[in-house]
Amino acid sequence: MKNKTLKIEKVDHIDCDRCHKSADCCRFGAWIDLEEAKKIILAGIKGDFFHLEQDHEFPSGFKVGTSIEDEQCVFQDPDGLCRVHKVDYALKPVTCKEFPYENGKIAPIADVLCVMHRAKLQKDKKGKKK
Numbered sequence: 001m002k003n004k005t006l007k008i009e010k011v012d013h014i015d016c017d018r019c020h021k022s023a024d025c026c027r028f029g030a031w032i033d034l035e036e037a038k039k040i041i042l043a044g045i046k047g048d049f050f051h052l053e054q055d056h057e058f059p060s061g062f063k064v065g066t067s068i069e070d071e072q073c074v075f076q077d078p079d080g081l082c083r084v085h086k087v088d089y090a091l092k093p094v095t096c097k098e099f100p101y102e103n104g105k106i107a108p109i110a111d112v113l114c115v116m117h118r119a120k121l122q123k124d125k126k127g128k129k130k
Contacts, residue, residue, distance in 0.1 A: 023080030025099055025113045029067025032093035033058040040075075045087050047074040057103075066093075 037049045049064040057063075066073045075083040085092050095102075100110035100117050110117040 023076060026073040026076045026080075026082065026096075027113060028070050028109075029065055029073040030093065030095045030099070031055075031058075031063045031065055032095050033060050034062035034064055035060045036091070036093045037064045039091055040084055040093075043087060043091055045075070045084055045091070047083065 032049075034052065040047070041049075047066070049066065050068050051065040053063055054061060055063040066075060073082075077083050077086070082092065082096070084096075100107050100114040102108070106117060107114075
């Protein structure tokens, strides 16, 4: 599997460590590369994958979802933390590690799922009104 590393501009940097609602970004699950899903399964981490689809944007050419429709990610524990992350951060899918970014830019869904990005948008909006 190719390991894509996205270049993220420092101007848009979001510090997830400062987020007090870290489980919000996992509310709807994620699309991850099929090869990453296989590694998670081999590690024995409890959870399922859904909706296998061909997608050339992913290194293997296939993606799978970590939730059904608009449900929360199946790897999100009741404490709001990621079960994959708890077992081995190296197994955490690239999509999840890089959120709220997608292809080097803020993801279109970030304004809904990312508390830190939403706060920045509100702050910028207030600054423009002055």
